[in-house]
Amino acid sequence: MPTVAPISAQTAAEKAAILSEALPYIRRFNDKTIVIKYGGNAMTDEDLKASFAQDVVLLKLVGLNPVVVHGGGPQINDLLERVGKQGEFIQGMRVTDAETMEIVEMVLGGLVNKEIVSLINQHGGRAVGLTGKDGHFIRAKKLLLKGAEGEPVDIGQVGEIESIDPELVALLDTRDFIPVIAPIGVGSEGEAFNINADLVAGKLAETLKAEKLILMTNTPGVLDQKGQLLTGLTPKLVDSLIADGTLSGGMLPKIGSALDAARNGVNSVHIIDGRVKHALLLEVLTNDGVGTMICAD
Numbered sequence: 001m002p003t004v005a006p007i008s009a010q011t012a013a014e015k016a017a018i019l020s021e022a023l024p025y026i027r028r029f030n031d032k033t034i035v036i037k038y039g040g041n042a043m044t045d046e047d048l049k050a051s052f053a054q055d056v057v058l059l060k061l062v063g064l065n066p067v068v069v070h071g072g073g074p075q076i077n078d079l080l081e082r083v084g085k086q087g088e089f090i091q092g093m094r095v096t097d098a099e100t101m102e103i104v105e106m107v108l109g110g111l112v113n114k115e116i117v118s119l120i121n122q123h124g125g126r127a128v129g130l131t132g133k134d135g136h137f138i139r140a141k142k143l144l145l146k147g148a149e150g151e152p153v154d155i156g157q158v159g160e161i162e163s164i165d166p167e168l169v170a171l172l173d174t175r176d177f178i179p180v181i182a183p184i185g186v187g188s189e190g191e192a193f194n195i196n197a198d199l200v201a202g203k204l205a206e207t208l209k210a211e212k213l214i215l216m217t218n219t220p221g222v223l224d225q226k227g228q229l230l231t232g233l234t235p236k237l238v239d240s241l242i243a244d245g246t247l248s249g250g251m252l253p254k255i256g257s258a259l260d261a262a263r264n265g266v267n268s269v270h271i272i273d274g275r276v277k278h279a280l281l282l283e284v285l286t287n288d289g290v291g292t293m294i295c296a297d
Helices: 010-027 046-061 075-084 098-122 167-174 197-207 235-243 251-263 281-283
Strands: 033-038 067-071 127-131 140-146 152-164 178-182 184-186 191-195 211-216 270-271 290-294
Touching: 010 281, 033 046, 033 197, 033 235, 046 067, 046 098, 046 178, 046 281, 067 098, 067 167, 075 098, 075 211, 098 127, 098 178, 098 184, 127 167, 127 235, 127 270, 140 191, 152 197, 178 191, 197 211, 197 251, 211 251, 211 281, 251 270, 251 290, 270 281
Parallel strands: 033 067, 033 211, 067 178, 127 178, 140 184, 152 191, 211 270
Antiparallel strands: 140 152, 184 191, 270 290
């Protein structure tokens, strides 16, 4: 019968040290809610997808309550191209006519959502997929952008959040399910709205009074003008980084969501590098982490 060679004393000590390092965080965050915005490379690379699912399951098993909100922009673009339709963006928002909204719902509420649910379940979790239309728990209204002259710009079925009912997500948490949420809201007439996933994650974290909001990105986190990673920030410090131009472009929507959450009851917000395997565990259960943490004032 084959036997397994014993590990060295040094390797055993290193593994024990890692487990011991995690213990105070497990104790501190027991039964706390953590909202995770899942996106970027972590959604497309097979190894990163597997490590994400493993992390979510482990966090649940050690007593935390993870809630996943996901994007799916690349997958939407792929399907639009397959049906001969070109994606269009204005001020970073996807123009969403009725045909595009059907594809958004098909991809986010169907293909992507169910793939994430299946992946978490394959790794031992109990995930349940939702959109904001389920139980009408994400209420939304049409988002109108401002044009160059201040005039309203209609970009179709793109929504802004009016309210989130936490009851459905809270119920799933109490039954040890892991909610996986597609960022689709519902209007007063039952119409669907495409909503930015960062905004849904931030507002959901506020509504659930989450301990943490974690935004997974394709960057190391918030960088200074020399490219060095910044962490231990406060909303006031972030405001100064925006004012001096350190933060700009595509990072601004994430930062906006992060600041709103930090100012409205979420104890800490983390912008982490989703390209790092097991980034969630490293950020939540170790001393060093793998991204930027913004603490409430």
